[in-house]
Amino acid sequence: MEFILGFDKKTMTFKIDQNNLMTVLEPNKINIESSGVAEVKRSLLEPIGSPRLKEILKTGEKVVIITSDITRPMPSKVVLPILLEELYEANISDKDIKIVFALGSHRKHTEEEKKYLVGEAIYERIECIDSDVENCINLGQTSLGTPVNIFKPVAEADRRICLGNIEYHYFAGYSGGAKAIMPGVATREAIQANHSMMVRKDAKAGTLEDNPLRRDIDEISNFLSIDFILNVVLDEKKNIIKSVAGHYLEAHREGCKFLDQLYKIYMEQPADIVVVSPGGFPKDINVYQAQKALDNAQHAVRDGGIIILVASCKEGLGEHTFERWMTTSNSPEEMIVNIQKKFELGGHKAAAIAMVHQRARIFLVSDLEDDFVRKIFLEPYKEVETALKSAYSILGEDAKVLVMPYGGSTLPVVNKA
Template sequence: MAKETYTFAYGRGTKTFEYEADDILKVVRTENLPVLEDVRGAVLDAIRHPIGTKPLEGIIRPGDTVAFICNDPTRVANSEIFMPILVEEMNRLGVPDENMRIVFALGTHRAMTPEEMASEVGEDVARRIRHYNSISTVDEDFVYFGTTSRGTPVRINKHLCDVDHVILTGTIVHHYFSGYGGGRKAILPGCAAMETVRKNHSFMLEPSAGLGITIGNPCYEDQMEGVSLFARGRSLFLFNAILNAKHEFLSIFAGDWRLAHNEACRFVDRAYGCVIPKEADLVIASCGGYPKDINVYQMQKTMDNAACAVREGGVVVLLADCEEGSGSAKLEETFRRLVTPEAIRKELEENFQIGANKAYAVSRPQSKARFILVTRLDRELAKSMLFTAAVDTVEEALAIAKTYVGDRPSVILMPEGSLTVPRVG
């Protein structure tokens, strides 16, 4: 049998392995769409011809104050490319540097270092524009805007509350329980208080909360309602990019934070969706490298995508470096204390906690298939998280996998696993 060589992203490097070409059902990749050759021109065109609202030059007045929301390092946004362009445009419209600020949408993630902030938006922008971490547990940093119909108290970072305009930046991918990233998520959960995030994310336990779902999705609808409470009487403007697996720009959507996001989501379905002939015995997937596999917290999103491609009782070999370990002490504690997926869900239903919810998210796809990690994650920690095995090489993982699915399993490869969402056609 002829073997082919494959190289998958892994952490800050790659892993290379061979596999029998005849057994490969499909290599699942993002749609081969043309990249934007003139990114600067595309950025300016998007904000000057926005969706559903006036262009920025019809909204911004000289001397206005502006807050940008930017991603933290767990998401690839290319902010260092577009932020200098946006800041320059603000200057052109009469907004001086001292009237601008950047708020990093951490959600419930750790605080960013000054070096990470500068890396995210570019050294020049970081030097010129004040910037802040939105740390969800610092209660005094949040302002109350009311409670949603589902009971979520909406508390948003104070640095977004005393400016004339808020510009939501970032990228959009599918999200395993909120439907899609981007859009309103820059604010909720990105710049929301811990209790706001906790209550909103508790709706992930409902069956209608899922990947690529907006209508009827309680998490998505609650986020939209929460941001609407904040947005009353405020100027919000969306700037979201869609990237390919090489982190190149495919498209940019700007304008009304609801309408532009809806249009962008349709593009995401086209770019990241992929038809497969059937669910495979074995899926070999990469998160796509750093930062998609920076820790278990981020890696989990690829688990959900890979679960779409594997048959019930099959095996997923997942390449995930996890240089920062689990990413959550609460995640680790929950697994060690409760042990089973059933116990984790039961406790969440009674007392939903951030971190513990990720334990549920990690265990959920494991109810369909076995997951074998190629990782540097601590072996005992991986075992406590119910992974079938954690090894150093793809070859070791495949040897273990074949004890469950035989020597000639049908195989689907997912080199861009954090992005691609397979579906049986």
């Protein structure tokens, strides 16, 4: 049977014998009532737990719209024109609007990237800026000790509107909601304090109410208002199939419920081999981003199995602290010991990969040089079929293979019964 996986902006093709194929982990079949622009418009007309946006805003108010950076698949250029219509109906002028890209700990954009994210027409009319960790103000401290250091233009605005896409996050539970502000437009110190909770038991994909890290994120509303959110759920082709708008918690939780119906997939038993793709660009732009798909894949593989991660990673590792941990540690075990001794943002992703090593071997099919891949404790391949051949030689010719074409989205749950 032939498979085609996303790989950068291209695809990678390979075959698996029917006798080896266990299953393909694809989204559940659910009824999609509307999609794309029509669905975004519907959500703005039917906000959850909130009046319509145009009824909240007042003429002359300074409004910031916080949206995702280029490493996220959030279709800002599709959503923004519809959202702006609501602002214009409230007599908010372009000069009173700022679009802020929530960088978190990621690199800054080029001007061309900003234009690509919002579309040329909006880029020419409205000020579009990156968040800046050097230009933040402190608003206090959460109950769990996280300093609330927020990008000054966001903190000082009259109104804050958060955009984002909802998908599983390996320790925040889900993306979206208040995550646009914390960690989106926070300082490295604040992000580090929040993310240090990733080592706690309930800080994992698909958990919300019992997740201390997510509770810490949502506490941001005690320090500055989130006046409205617009979050979308994307299908495997990055099309909008659900949009939720309104109250930062109520609307977000409805979006998470929809995501579970679509992407939480129950399995009777784990596989010997998991072939997983983040889904192509931008989710496989570097190892830092591709790690999310790897983390989801670990829930589908048996102890002692093999994960074949199919990700271009053409930009390399993707974050300087992560790179230091990956290239200077003597072993994956050392990374786990070190993150327990002292949490360091960036190092947390290295430790997360190291924790997958405890469960399975990791083969990486990428555009990276073989020697570099070996240096970061992964096993290098250029083609999926070559990697599969090696996996069969290790685990046996009858090894069962599970394919995850959209590993960054789908969350496998093995039934414990």
